[in-house]
Amino acid sequence: MGLDFERVAKPLTRFIDEDLGTGDLTAPLLGERTATGSFLAKTAGILSGSQIPDFLYRLLGHHVTYTPLIADGEKLEEGTIIARVEGSMADILAAERLSLNLMQRMSGIATATAQAVATLADPSINLLDTRKTAPGLRVFDKYAVRCGGGINHRFGLYDLAMLKDNHWAAFGDLGTAITQLRRAIGPTKMIEVEVETHAELLAAIAAQADIIMFDNQTPQTVRAWQALVPDTIQTEVSGGITLANLHAYAGSGVTSLSLGYLTNSVTNLDISFNLD
Template sequence: MLPLLRGFIKEDLGAGDLTASLLAGRTCTGHYTLKTAGIVAGQQLPSLIYQLLGNDATYAPAVQDGETVAAGTSLGTASGNMATILAAERLSLNLMQRMSGIATATRTAVNTLADDHTQILDTRKTAPGLRLFDKYAVRCGGGLNHRMGLYDMAMLKDNHWHAVGSLTAAVKQLRTVLGPAKKIEVEVETEAELRAAIAAQVDIIMFDNQLPAVVKDWQKRVPATIQTEISGGITLNNLHDYAGTGADFLSLGYLTNRVNNLDIGFDLA
């Protein structure tokens, strides 16, 4: 996370804060305040940014990541070098607002699905450079992370196995290359593809763009040794319809690609 924050600081400050000369030698205290109720995420960020800017300011969180917080609540207090605190203000707010928005949306999804068995997953639909922050925020909201990138699990979509010739051939080829250490997930859209994925003994089968009744029917055909995931076309409006289908996971791209930032402000005391 620190290397990413260094890049963000460079983007924002460039050769230096042009107004910092006004603040030389001044110290201050300020408060981060949540203006819209929700789930908080990113409480470690002010301290990390201060550390990279000179380590001459501190942040004392008043609440923890993952907590449900009412509007008007102070999230924490910053104190120290005024130039450092104000230089970090916008970067920390940008990240904390986005992360808290993602955490809040995730918690809403978990509560809406209301299924003790099916767990909410995120996707790779994250803003470039922000994946670690986005996926951490999902965990703060009670969701789980799907793969971090293309490197930690193989996912076969129709474009992949069409290039090889068949789903069965694609799985066999990947097993030969990857061995047993890496999981293979296969996206299926038809019953024929479902049967092929089961026969190939993949690790995870994704039911792509299927209605709840179809998911429930297909789930009964999948052996317990294979996990299942629901994905595609799911919104907050139809999310609860998928409760009780028996799938292990349900992935939601909108958690990280249609983010409504939580309103957080910073004011000097």
């Protein structure tokens, strides 16, 4: 498991430009000094983003040696040393805030995902993220979900077609909509249909959608609806699912649950950086 540097170099470069602008005004004070330091977990959780500091040091000029001690996806205890650094003090401190901002957020997402997986306690059901990510951070947020044991839903509007309530309102007849959509996007892209009523569920089954999403339904309704869906159609439950009611969906037979709160209600994991 790991982030692809080529994929994240462009957003990280933007983040550096946002933070450093025309340059760190304290850098002249540091001159050519070198330093050592460490990233430290101040609370327990699941690590994600361990490569971020190293990527930032590369973009700042390769003047820092970064040694990770814990891999992404591994459990952190309070006091765990995540990584050690040695090199240019100016570059170390220039990347400090960016490194922590991303590592804390990503580890918070990974920790929440791992907690959700443990709470559901049903390996037959996939836990998915959503597109409810912070703009510009989707690749980082979704990677963090994988670190916590979750699975990525679509990355954008381009890799899976979803007919939601607004599409229903605009088009009307679901069967015709799916037929025309399949003709337009080809046979390799899947079509998911969001349903909110029993009548919509039956229409989606008749139209042979690839995936049917039960939107904002109780666990009892989900179980009843799932019994009507043939095995050839995947099912997803979305809306109103929290850590408090998550376990109620265990054993329901659905293919997956999607949890928007994993990435839109993030509680950062407390990680610090200290110079020796």
